Structure formats: structure tokens, C-alpha cells
Amino acid sequence: xxxxxxxLAAGLGGAGALLAGAGLADQVWPFLAREDLVPGxxxxxxxxAGAWAxxxxxxxxxxxxxxxxxxxxxxxxxxxxxxxxxxxxxGLVALLGDICYYGNFEDRFDDVFARPMRPLLDAxxxxxxxxxxxxxxxxxxxxxxxxxxxxxxxxxxxxLYYSTAHGPAQFFYxxxxxxxxxxxxxxxxxxxxxxxxxxxxxxxxxxxxxHHPPYSSGKHGSTPGAKERLEPILARHHVDLVLAGHDHHYxxxxxxxxxxxxxxxxxxxxTPVRRSRLxxxxxxxxxxxxxxxxxxxxxxTCIRADGDVVDRFSLMAREGR
Amino acid sequence: MRRHLVDQLAPPVYxxxxxxxxxxxxxxxxxxxxxxxxxxxxGIDLIVASTVIGAAHAVLAWWRLRSEERLAxxxxxxxxxxxxxxxxxALGATLLxxxxxxxFADEHASLADRGYPVVALWVGIQLVAVTAAEATGxxxxxxxEPEEAGRVLDR
Numbered sequence: 001x002x003x004x005x006x007x008l009a010a011g012l013g014g015a016g017a018l019l020a021g022a023g024l025a026d027q028v029w030p031f032l033a034r035e036d037l038v039p040g041x042x043x044x045x046x047x048x049a050g051a052w053a054x055x056x057x058x059x060x061x062x063x064x065x066x067x068x069x070x071x072x073x074x075x076x077x078x079x080x081x082x083x084x085x086x087x088x089x090x091g092l093v094a095l096l097g098d099i100c101y102y103g104n105f106e107d108r109f110d111d112v113f114a115r116p117m118r119p120l121l122d123a124x125x126x127x128x129x130x131x132x133x134x135x136x137x138x139x140x141x142x143x144x145x146x147x148x149x150x151x152x153x154x155x156x157x158x159x160l161y162y163s164t165a166h167g168p169a170q171f172f173y174x175x176x177x178x179x180x181x182x183x184x185x186x187x188x189x190x191x192x193x194x195x196x197x198x199x200x201x202x203x204x205x206x207x208x209x210x211h212h213p214p215y216s217s218g219k220h221g222s223t224p225g226a227k228e229r230l231e232p233i234l235a236r237h238h239v240d241l242v243l244a245g246h247d248h249h250y251x252x253x254x255x256x257x258x259x260x261x262x263x264x265x266x267x268x269x270x271t272p273v274r275r276s277r278l279x280x281x282x283x284x285x286x287x288x289x290x291x292x293x294x295x296x297x298x299x300x301t302c303i304r305a306d307g308d309v310v311d312r313f314s315l316m317a318r319e320g321r
Numbered sequence: 322m323r324r325h326l327v328d329q330l331a332p333p334v335y336x337x338x339x340x341x342x343x344x345x346x347x348x349x350x351x352x353x354x355x356x357x358x359x360x361x362x363x364g365i366d367l368i369v370a371s372t373v374i375g376a377a378h379a380v381l382a383w384w385r386l387r388s389e390e391r392l393a394x395x396x397x398x399x400x401x402x403x404x405x406x407x408x409x410x411a412l413g414a415t416l417l418x419x420x421x422x423x424x425f426a427d428e429h430a431s432l433a434d435r436g437y438p439v440v441a442l443w444v445g446i447q448l449v450a451v452t453a454a455e456a457t458g459x460x461x462x463x464x465x466e467p468e469e470a471g472r473v474l475d476r
Contacts (some may be wrong), residue, residue, distance in 0.1 A: 002397070009461050010401045016408035024345075028415050032346060035351035037422035038367075039433030041444075070430040072439075076359050102426040111430035270357040284356040306360030 036101075036268040040072025042115035043079035047123035051089035057295050059167035060088060063286040065096030065211070065245020067267025068134065070111035074268035076114035077286050084290060086304060088162040091125055092166055093117075096208075096245030097132020097177075097211030098263060099151065106150040113154075125180030129157050131177040132211035132245060148177060161190050163197050168317075169294055170203035174210035176223070180212070183225035191233060204317045205293055206239045207227055211246050215261045217279055219271040234259055238318040240298065249273035250289075250302045250310055251282040258307035258318055262300070264289045281311040332386040335403060336379040342411040343375035343447060344368075346418055347437030364439040374447050381455070382406070389462055398465040413450030420444055 002010060039053065052060055062081055067074050081093075099105070100112045121127075131148055151157065160175040161294065172194060176182045181192050198206060214226035223246075235257040245265035251273055253261040266287040273282045286305040291298060296317040302310040348371075351364040382403075389399040421442070422429060433439055 006395075006397060006401060006464055007323040009405060009465060012396075013401060013408055013461075016412065017377070017404060020408050020411040024411060024415055026417065029345065029349045032415065032419060033349055035423070037419065037426070038350065038364075038430040039422075039426075039439050040363075041435050041436075070426065072363060073354065073359055073431075076363065102423060108427060108430075111427060111434075115430075115434055266357070270353075287358065304358035304360075306358050308358065 003290060013179075017022065031082035034269060034271060036071030038067035038072050039070070042075055043082045043119055045079070045082040045119040047084070047085050047119050048089070049123045050091075051085070051123065052091040054091050057168055058092040059092075059169050059205075059293045060291070061094060061166070061169075062090050062288055062290050063094040063096060063209070063243050063262075063264050064267045065243075065263075065265040066098040066132070066248055066269065067095075067116070068098050068100040068108075068112045069102065069268040070108060070116070071142040073267060073286055073305065074112070075116050075198035077267055078120075080303060080305050080307060081117075081288055083307070085120060085125070088288065088290060088292070089123075093120065093125055093127050094171065094173075094209050094243060095127055095129040095155075096209065096243055096267075097130050098134040098245060098265075098267075099129065099132070100147075101134055101268075103148050104150070105154065106147075109154055110279050112307055126173065127155055127156050128173060128209075128256045130173045130209045130211050130245075131160065131175050133177055134178075161193060161246075165203060168203060168295070169205035169207055170201045170204070172197055172207065172208045176210045176212040179223055179225065180211050180213075183223065183229050185225075187228070191221075191229060195204065195233050195237075198233065198239065201237075205241075205298065205316075206237065206266040208216075208234060208239050208242045210242070210244055213231075213244035213251075213261065213263045214242060215248055215251075215253050215256065215264075215278055216244070216247045216263050216273075217251060217276040217282055218249045218263065218265075218273040220247050231257070231259075238313055240318050241291075241300075247271060247273065249282060249284045252280045252300075252302075252311055252313060253278045254280045260313070260315060262289065264302070280313070283310050285310060324403040328352075328390070329435050331400075332390075335386060335407070336383040339382045339407060339410060340379040342407065343378060343414055343451070345411075347371040347443075366438075367443050370379060370444050371441050374444065378382055378451050378454075382458075384424050385455075385458060391392060392466075393462075397461060402458050402462035403467065405461045406454045409457040410450060410454035413453050414447060416447050417450050418443075428439050 212223040248269045248271040251263040298315040347367040393399045
């Protein structure tokens with residue numbers, strides 16, 4: 001028979017054991033594995049500035065999503081991007097959102113952006129951002145908007161949604177920081193802008209960039225409303241490629257109404273991904289993508305942090321076909 | 322005979338579980354990072370550090386159990402204290418890590434970039450968890466058997 005002290009000590013121990021058993025295995029260790037909390041050393045490669053050649057016919061760019069931890073996994077992907085630049089120089093990086101976790105961007109600018117991307121920044125590579133939901137962690141508040149404004153200002157981004165042209169391609173960056181802003185039935189302003197911008201574009205390649213993926217087989221899945229309200233606009237204007245992040249994996253769909261959808265959200269963390277009937281390739285991995293456009297042909301390559309190639313795909317321009 | 326076997330086996334089994342609790346975070350991180358394509362030798366330093374701390378603490382825990390086993394008036398007391406200590410170790414080794422890394426991400430990122438080895442931070446956190454676990458084990462045993470606990474310290 002236990003006395004009062006034994007009962008208390010054993011009870012606390014038993015409860016703790018249950019908590020440790022259930023909590024650690026189910027929540028804590030997966031959290032530790034899912035996040036990128038261990039600090040890492042920033043890449044220190046010295047790259048040749050302006051080594052890329054963008055012409056009316058030619059463009060090479062990289063895209064990376066959800067890379068805002070400043071941890072060792074983010075540094076490893078950034079280092080791989082710098083190494084890739086040495087063999088295949090690119091003049092542009094499309095940031096697919098969530099460029100800052102674990103704090104606000106103004107405080108963490110050096111940790112999550114300036115240090116990991118220093119070799120590319122020193123080489124003169126340009127960065128263009130599609131805002132993500134973690135870039136507005138204090139959503140629907142003044143602090144949330146201040147966070148987004150800090151990102152736009154520090155990265156020199158012209159607005160919440162905007163378009164840029166590089167060589168044969170035009171990029172259309174959308175703001176899905178709160179998906180409702182883009183996809184809610186009553187909020188059509190951004191979709192009208194996209195419709196008009198795509199209609200007036202004369203570029204051979206049309207690439208739409210946003211954070212929330214219209215199609216995904218990962219943790220968050222396809223973004224509700226995208227199929228009904230965004231896809232018809234993209235299809236009507238023969239968009240070639242849609243780049244997104246949000247889910248922390250790589251996935252490429254088979255063309256849907258002629259459009260290839262890519263999720264490239266493995267910039268510093270990974271979450272599991274399945275395959276759906278729309279999936280051409282999917283893998284839960286730390287990665288970025290490199291896209292090379294030459295005339296009417298586009299070749300995309302998904303590169304892992306260790307340098308292995310996960311996927312290589314090619315597209316033919318839809319404009320004029 | 323059976324009781325004797327249990328007495329012989331229990332301390333090493335306990336020490337092994339103690340070792341595993343210290344190793345788990347480093348192993349978990351290494352396996353998932355490798356699976357995600359991080360590759361290379363990243364994370365090996367953390368595994369080596371955890372192995373050294375885990376092995377040292379396993380020996381200490383084993384010694385503590387054998388000492389208390391000889392002195393305890395009630396065998397239940399030493400096992401209650403041992404389980405409490407293990408729970409604090411298992412929770413501390415991981416939760417403390419998350420709290421420190423997540424709560425001070427800016428500071429660690431900046432230190433790491435200035436060449437401060439991450440392994441030093443890792444060792445510090447694990448030593449705090451080990452110390453908390455040892456303190457818990459001793460305190461609970463002392464609380465349950467005040468006189469005998471004092472004799473263990475005297476040995």
C-alpha cells in the first residue's frame with residue numbers, strides 16, 4: 001500500500017510518463033523534425049556578378065518557397081542555390097512566400113534573407129516576392145500589414161500584386177497572404193487586375209506566382225476557391241506555368257487545361273505529400289527549382305539541398321499555338 | 322530467483338532508456354533531415370555530443386540506482402524517484418531544446434553565423450536537462466526516504 005508521499009510522487013511520475021509518451025512521440029518530436037530550428041552557417045561563396053544572359057529569347061531563373069527560418073536547412077538550400085548559380089547563372093529568384101518564420105521580417109531580415117542569400121545578392125541577382133500567409137502572421141491587424149509593408153520595402157517590391165517582364169517571360173505575382181483577398185467571391189479586384197494584365201501581355205511565356213497552391217496533394221492541400229475563380233482566368237489567357245509554395249514539398253501536376261502547376265515549398269522545412277491523379281511528380285524534400293527558357297521551350301529542374309535532381313520537365317510555350 | 326533476475330536487469334534497462342531519452346532529439350533530427358535531402362555530415366556533431374552526454378548520464382543513473390537499491394527501506398521509493406527523474410529527462414531534453422531554439426531564434430542565428438558552434442548550445446541545453454533530471458531523482462528519493470538519502474550522499 002502506498003503512503004501519501006509515494007502516491008503523490010508516483011502519480012506525478014505516472015502522469016508525466018503518459019504526457020511524455022503521448023506528447024513527445026505524437027507532437028514534440030514531429031514538431032522538432034518539421035521545423036528548422038537548429039541554427040546554420042550562411043553560405044559564403046563568391047559568385048561572378050551578372051554572369052547570366054537574359055535576352056528577348058532567353059531567361060534563366062530560380063524559384064524557392066517557404067524558406068524563412070534562417071536555420072541550417074534554409075542555409076543548405078541557399079548554399080545549393082549559390083552552387084547552382086556557379087554552373088547555371090540566373091538573374092532572378094521568384095520568392096514564393098513565407099520568407100520569414102519565428103519573428104518579424106524587419107528584425108529577422110539578416111537571418112532569413114540577407115545572410116542566406118548573400119552570395120546571390122552580391123552577384124546582383126534580383127528577388128521578386130509573392131507574399132505568403134506567414135508574412136502576415138498577425139493577420140487582419142495593423143501589425144500584419146506593417147509586416148507586409150516591411151517586406152515590400154526591404155525587398156523593393158512594387159506592390160501587393162504586380163507584374164514584371166524578363167526576357168521572353170512575364171511574371172504575375174499575386175497576393176494570397178489571406179487567400180480570401182484573392183479568391184473570395186465578393187473580392188474580385190485582384191482577379192480583375194490579373195485578367196486585364198494577362199489580356200494585355202504580349203510575352204511568349206506567362207508565369208503566375210502566388211503562395212497558396214491551386215493544386216496540392218500535401219498537408220494543406222489545394223486552395224479552396226482557386227479552381228472556380230482563378231483557374232478560368234489562367235486558362236482563358238493561356239498561362240503556361242503556375243508557381244506556388246505553402247505546402248512544404250515539391251509537386252508538379254500533369255497539365256490541367258494546358259497549365260502546369262508546381263508547388264515548390266521545400267525552402268527550409270518539409271511536410272508529407274501524397275500523390276493524386278493530377279500529380280506527375282511529388283516528393284517531400286528540401287528543394288528549389290531552376291527554370292531555363294530558350295525560345296518556345298522551358299525546362300524546369302527541381303534540385304534538392306544535397307544536389308540531387310528530383311524532377312526535370314519541359315514545356316512548350318502556349319502563346320501562338 | 323526471479324526477483325534476483327529483475328534486480329540485476331532493471332538498472333541496465335533503466336540506464337538504456339535514460340540514454341535513449343538523451344539521444345532521441347539528435348537522432349530524430351538527423352534522420353528526418355537526411356530523409357529531406359540535407360545530406361552530408363550535418364547533424365553528426367549533435368549526435369556525437371548527445372552520445373557522450375547520454376553515455377555519461379546512463380552510467381551515473383545506473384550508479385545512483387545501485388546505491389539507492391542497497392539503502393532504500395522500500396524498493397518502491399527508489400523506482401518512483403527513478404521514473405520521476407526519467408520523465409523530467411525525457412521532457413526536458415526535448416521541450417527545453419524547442420523552447421530555447423524557438424524562443425531565441427534571432428540570437429542563435431546570429432551566433433551561428435559568427436562561428437559560434439551550434440554543438441555548444443546543444444550540449445548546454447542537454448546538460449541543463451540532465452541536471453534537472455538528477456536533481457529530481459535525488460529530491461524525490463530524499464522526500465520519500467529522508468534518512469537513507471542522506472546516507473547515499475555520505476557514501
